[in-house]
Structures are given as C-alpha cells and as structure tokens.
Amino acid sequence: MSLIKQEEDLLGLWQEETKEDETKQTGKISLQNLEVDIDADVAEVVPKEDIIPVLKITESAPLKRQTQLQWAEELDISCPVTDFEKKVPTMAKTWSFELDTFQKKAILKLEEHANVLVAAHTSAGKTVVAEYAIALSKRHMTRSIYTSPIKALSNQKYRDFRETFGDVGLITGDFQVNQTAQCLIMTTEILRSMLYCGSEVIRDLEYVVFDEVHYLNDSERGHVWEEVLILLPDHVSIVMLSATIPNTLDFANWVGATKKKKVYVVSTLKRPVPLQHYLYTGSKTGLFLIVEEAGKFIESGYDLAHTVKQTQKKQKAKYGSKEGKAHLTPKQEATIWTVFVAQLRKEDKLPAVAFTLSRHRCDQNARNLTTVDLTTGSEKSFIHRFFNKSIQNLKEPDRALPQVVALQDLLMRGIGVHHSGILPILKEIVEMLFQEGLVKLLFATETFAMGVNMPARTVLFDSIKKFDGCDVRTLLPAEYIQMAGRAGRRGLDKTGTVIIMCKVDVPGMKELENMMLGKPMSLESKFRLTYSMILNLFRVEMISVEGMMSHSFKEFRHLSQQKKYEKELETVKEKMKEISSNTQQQGLHWKSLSDFYDMAAEYLQLWSEFRKEFLAEPKYVKELTPGRMLLISHKEHINKLGILLSLETIKKDRAFRVLVLCNDEKTRTVDYGDEIQLSVASSDKEKSEEQYKPDPLWYKMLGLANKKKIFVPDEVGGHTILTVTTDDIIDIVKNKVSVDTNLVIQDWEKRQISRFRDDPPGQTCSQAVQRLTEFTKNVSSGTVPLEFVGPAKDIHLKNFDVLQKLNDLEQKLNDCTSMNIANFEQLFKEVFRCKQLEQKREDLLYKKSPRSLSLYPEFKERVCVLQELGYIDKNNSVQLKGRVACEMGNHELMITEMVLHCVLADKQPAEIAALLSCLVFQQKRKTEPVLTETLKKGVRQIEEIAKNVECMERKYGIESGHDKLNSGLVEVVYEWAQGKPFCEIMQLTDDVQEGIIVRCIQQLNETLCDVKNAAHRIGDPALKQKMQEASDAIKRDIVFVASLYTSEDNPKPSL
Ligand SMILES: Nc1ncnc2c1ncn2[C@@H]1O[C@H](COP(=O)(O)OP(=O)(O)OP(=O)(O)O)[C@@H](O)[C@H]1O
C-alpha cells in the first residue's frame, strides 16, 4: 500500500502496514514505532560507578560531552577491557597482535549482535572490526557483505579476505567472482540494486560492513549510502567504519532510529603512530617542525621557516632571479626534487608518498628525476621479474605502450606514479610493489589515500593547493588528514613524518593551522531523489518514496519531531473537545462570529502580503521618512495615529519607531486574549511565557471589528514609542509633522531609565505629542479629513485583482453586524480560540505528513515527468518504459528514451558502443573527434533526446542535474570496438590519458549490459543480441585484463 493515499496520517499508516508485512514476509523493512523521543535524546550517560577513578587529583575535570542519544551510545574507550578473554573465551578470529581497546569494545558489541560505528584515526586498525564481523557470520553459517566506495579497495580487500577466510566473492560493476560465497565484497551501488530486486543474498545476511562510510558526504554518490542504510532489513547488523568525524553520535543516532536498534560508537583518542609535521624550504637545513606529536602548532618553527625562505628569496633576487614568481621552471623543479630525495634517503625517511594533486604534475615530477636511483641490484631484478610476470597477459604491442615502458623504467629505480590516468593494471603493480617497500618514492593523487592500507614512513605535499573542479583552493582539514594519515607504519615507524614543500613561498600561518588542525567536515546528508529510485520504489512497494524521504538523514529532524507533534496534536484535540462542549450556549451567534473570523483572517492575510510588496516600492519608501503620520495597529495599540520617528533594520526586516498616544504615560497592557494563546508548550516555563503573550492576530481582528475607528485617548499627554513592522502599518497618512524626531527618541529613552522615570517630557517631545493629539482629535471629530498615500488611488495593474479582492472583503467586513452583538469580545474570544486551535491542528497534521518534507515538491515534480513521459500511469503503476529505466544504473531516462526511440536499433554494435560513450565520458577535449556520418547523426539524435528530457523537466520546474553530453571519446571507442589495437587508438588522442580511456570503456560496458537486460525485459532479442556484440567488441585486451588482486595465479610479490 502506498503512503500517498493516506499521507494525512503517516505514522498510523506505517504501523498498520508493518504489522501486516511482518507476518507476511521476511526481508521487508518494518517502519514501526518510528518516533524518536526528543527528551531522551538529550539524556547523558551517567558514568557507571565502577569506572569512575577513585582519585583524580592530577586529572583536570573531564569535559561534559554528550555521549548518548536515544539510538546511539558512545563507548568509553579510556578504560581498558580487563576481562576480554573471559567475556569472549573463544573468539571467532584471532590476530597475532594484542587488540587495542577500541577494537575489543567493538568486538564485544558485535558478539551481542549490535550495530557499531567505528570512527577511528587513519591506520588505527578498523579492518579488524570488519574481519571479526565476517568471522562471526562464518561461525553462524550466515552471510556477510563488505562494501567499499572504491574499486581498488574492494579488489585489495578481496585478495586479503580470500587469504583469511577462503570463501569470499567479489561483485563490482564489471567483475564478478564466486557470487554465492559466504562473504561478498561489493560496491555500495551493487548492494543497493540487490536490495531493490529482493536478491536471495539478503535473506541469510547477518552483517553488512560499510568501509569508509564517511563517503556519505560525497556529493555525487553519497546518497547511495543513505538509500542502502534505509533499505537494509532490520535483521541485518550494521558495521560502519569511518575516519574521525565531528558528528559521529548524530549520524549513529540517525542510523539507529532508522533501524530501531541502537548504534554503538567507538572512537580512538589518538593515532597509533603519532605524526610530526614539517615545512621544507628547500635548503639543506630546511626542515622545520611546525606541529608536534601531541598536535600542538609550533609558531617558532613556522617563523624560522618563514625567515629562511625570505632570506633565500632576497639572495636569489641579488643574483638576478625574478622575485614573486608563482611557479618554478621544470629544471628548477627537477633540482629541488633531486636534492630533496637525496636528503630524505640520507635521513632514512623513505619510503615516501608525495601527494601531487594533479595528474600532469605527478608524471612530470617523476619524469624529472632522471638521475635518481633508489633501489639495490637485487631489488631491481625482483621488480623486473614481477613487472614482466604481471603484464604477461597483455598483448605484445600493449606491453610496448609508452606508459608501460616509462613506468617500468621508473619502478626499476624505486619511483612510482599512481593516479587515474595510469592504466589500472599498472596501478596495481605500483600498489603491490609499494606494499613490499620496493617503491621508495611514490607520486600520487588523492585517491591513493582512500582506505587502501598503504602507509609510508613519510608523506610529502608537493603543494597544499588543489583544483576542485571550480577553484584552486587550500586543502580542507579532512583532505589533509586523510593524506597525511598515510605517514607512519604501525610496528615499523615510531612516528610518521609529514612534510609540506614550500618551493616558492611559505603558506600563511593561519592557512596552515586551519588546514592541519581544523575540524574535519561533519557528515552531511547528500540524499536526493532520482527517477530510478522512484521507479524502483513504485515497483517493489517495500517502502514508499515518502517513507524513504522521511527516513533520510536529511529529514532526520522531521522524523525525530514526530512524537512531539503527536503530543501537541493530542493536546489540541482535547482543547477542541472542551471548547465544543462550551459553545452550546453561543449557538445562536457562533455562525456569524465564525464568518467574521474567516473574513477577517482572509483579509489580514491578503493585506499583509500586499502591504509588504507595496511598502517596498520606491515610491512609498520615499514617503516613509521621519515626521510622517501613520495609521498603525500594533498589539493592543489598535487603530492609532502615530508619528514616524526613525527606520531601522532588524533581522533583515524593516522596523519603524513610531510615537503613539495612550491613556497612560506608560504602555498599558490590555488583557485581551491572555488566555487565548494555546498552552501546548511542554515545560512549565514555556507554558507561563506563552500564556501571557497576547496574540497579535487577536488585536488585528479587534481593530477590524472596530471598523478602523481611530483611537482617541481619554487623558492628555500619555504617549509611548513603539517599534513596529510593515505588518502593523495600516496606512501612510498624507500629513507630515515637522519635528526633530531624534530629540523625541532621546528624550523618551532617557525617561526609560529608572532615575529619570518621573521627569516631565522635554519641550520637543511635548510639542510632538500635542500635535499628534490635536490631529487625532480633529480627525476623530471629522474636522480634518484623513487621507492616505495609498494604493487605492494609485492602483498598479499587477495588483489590481488583489486590491479588488481586498476592497470586496473590506466592504463585507463593514457590512458585518456580528460586532454589534452584546458582549462581542467575550463571545468572539471563544470563536477565536477555537479557530486558532483548528489552524494549529491543520499545521500539525501538515507537519506530520510527508507534504512537509523538503523534497516533497520535487518528488511530485518528478512523478509528473515520469507520468507525462509514460514511465508510470496516473496511478503511479510502473509501465514498460519504467521497467526499462529500472534496469539502468545511471542516465535512466536518457538511455530508456534512446532505446524506445530506436536510436540504437538501426546502428551497428561498434556504433552503439561509441554513441553511448557520450553519457559516460566527462573530460573536456581540446580537439574535435572525427566522426562518420552515421555517428554524427547518432550524436545529433542523442542531443535531441537530451533536449527533450530537459524540456520536460523544466516544464515541471526541475533543474536538470544531468552531466553535459560529451562526444569527446566517440571516435576512440568506435575504433576500439572495430578492433584497433590500444596503441593505435591512443594516437587518436593526445589529451586523454590511458587510464581514463580504460575506465570509460569499462563503465561503458556496464551501460551496455544494462541495455542488454532491458532489451531482454521488453522482449527485443535483436537489440539484446546487438548489445551483446557491442559488449564483446569492447571487452578485450588491456582494457579488460584481469585484476592482479583477483586473478587466480595471484602474483603476490615477495622478495
Ligand atoms: N591492535 C593492533 N596492533 C598492531 N597492529 C595493528 C593492530 N590493529 C591493526 N593493526 C595493523 O595496522 C595496520 C592498519 O590497519 P587498517 O588498515 O585496518 O587501518 P584502518 O583503520 O582501516 O585505516 P584507514 O583509515 O586507512 O582505512 C594494518 O597493518 C593492521 O594489521
């Protein structure tokens, strides 16, 4: 049953649905008891008596930090687990080293079948926890899944886990092995599609490990983690491994609330191998410690580095070198690196990873080191053998590719390069040699720092600037920590060394301090709606789209407020019941008073919107200068004439200080409506505050009931200054008063100080009050007409309808006689209260419903697009087109439209492959590819389809989030699919690197398989056959050579 039909009562529906579902089938998500108790959320853990140290003389008082929320609890790892062996006498897996406290605590929770989130420093040993979960499921004869965000990490873990556990499978987009194994390694995307299609694998699944779960922050793919966490059935235990993040407890609380099972958080307090951070200024003595092991910034070290650099620059200037150059020449770069590497070698700081955040610079830096040789003779011979063995499956010409030859030469000398432009097989060779300590200096980009356990003694930063697709900026703390964290190998190095190279200048101290010691980024939801998610959820009905949205981390607040709203709603309903029993006696007038309320509410709402707009127009802004007479209604100051004294801006809103008359010198508080406010506040304090806050609407309605009758004070001289907003200004009066308004304000403010309270008003103020009193009396008696600078005489065409409506309503209100009822205020108070309660009930029902979710409008828009394009029918049941789209991992609408508009059917397999590359390839090309007529036509057809889809989205207000079509690799893919060797297709492009081409063709194969499956689903054997042929044509040689990690004759290197 879909939630759409009963969105008014979301919670009630969930309960019903779950009860029914749970009995029917296993593996489905139950969404029962979703409310989160806010009060419990703020409870703190009370330390257990036995863990409080008896004497704490030298310890400073611990910071009172929140360690427990309703669905998450942080475990205290400052006290060791002394009885671990007693608690776990027969461990499911053992290690050769003594486990750290954080590992033991996590294992104890795994033994209890609990959910855990391990947020620990880089290289702390989080994999131990993952391995234990796998070992436990093995012992229980159940299944475990390990997911990682990166293919390289999955491959590496496959090799490691296969060695440890034996029965391990691997499923990535382009490679599957042993898919029925007890432990499966896969990408998060694969797990998501398994969940959507109700895979058998999920049935006996006990643990799912999410390695690098902070990937949830990734703007492109982060939403997949959220979807998977929501979709996982409740019987599965979740193990999340993450880098240290500031909001672990909040994140864990969301996961816990979604799964209705507590998540235990385990964090480390420090790195196992501490780090020392240095600046390198280029001279022989140029290493300056700026952050020491305990994480303290050393200013003196920084100052020294700065001075040395300045002196160097001055000296260079003396010898004619240009100062202030942002870049060095390749020759200067080469010299710096050669000298520096020699120094590192001498100081025994190798192996080192040099993070160089551009592929081009990685290659260049390595190429520059022509004279550097870091390996011994025996190491060379081993590298030679290993390299040749690893590439033995490549064809002869591929083995002679320039990149292969160049990298082999570098590796022989102990230098490696690792980035996305490098062929995957070469990257693996580099990784394996690096792990064996045979790559002594590795130039790598950021991806090398992600999760793969490849630490070095030293980490170098070639620069701390990175191009993030839009701007060149300084590294964020999280990025710096992730990369710097590769320094220091457990068991091998006492400390890890991190060196920032300052080739031209020393970065600013604040810039460095922020980057090195700043707070890493909090986990934030990147949840988004995709067509594919909507279609899948419409199809399987395991959870509604609204359910998915409201369970997302993004909407956690919505979810966690449900119980509060429920309580408030109860209170409101009770109060309404009370009132309805009291209203019997007023039966006679109830209807007319209620009509008056409705009219007044509509009028005030319309007027408020209109007034804001018209008061913002320059013409009226010009009129709103000090001295201007205004007609206002503000709280109990109903229908008063006043003098505008000054204008201010409060919280981006305009505020006006206005002098008004009153019966008393001080502002009189009228007690209308004191009891009118709803007292649904939870605490007593809130209750008392709310109870005595009169409702502004009440006064505004009373003003209307008085038919704008001008207030005239009983006594002379009473006045006050109010601060009002545009909402309170009824009209701008034509008259102005000439008075020093600043003096009036100063005089009044002075009299607000207690010792001047009884002073008489100053002369200017008295005059102003007198003028206002005279004007008020004259207007009231009719001797002076009250004219407004108003829109009535100056109607703007665009506001014509609104004004017309306002006039009509005003007329009706004037004709209304209900205010003549004796005891009007008393009776209207009851009506007002009841109407307010009704409004509150509506508000709460709205807040409780999915309509208040931030993504709800977009959901509706996307549904409209899907309906209009024929993917779903009016009842949202998925049609043929929708079923095709469900098969697509990406670009679901584009590909489906292409299939169903027969863009692919009349093309040859090689052309199909080439054309689909438009959706996959992303890099900008410098030159235009040369295309055949058919390909040109195909590209035009795809562009046409993209335009139509975009048009349709725009029609319903969706901003197109699609990547731009890119035909940059069409020619290359076409030639590859035609059978050209890799070395020849490389000659068609000089600005796209080998690794990028391979990755693109690999991804393309996934798309071809998706289309093949779709063709099968819609019963189109010809298209299916073509897709198979296209896939066969591109799936060959170096592009699809087996991974070294996964090939059976695993050539694990060892000296
Ligand atoms: N208690 C321990 N004592 C000694 N060595 C350990 C211990 N736990 C783990 N190690 C070792 O520490 C190294 C790093 O472990 P691991 O790769 O699990 O770190 P990680 O926390 O996953 O780091 P990353 O943040 O890089 O993913 C491994 O070589 C592992 O064998």
Ligand SMILES: [Mg+2]
């Ligand atoms: Mg790890």
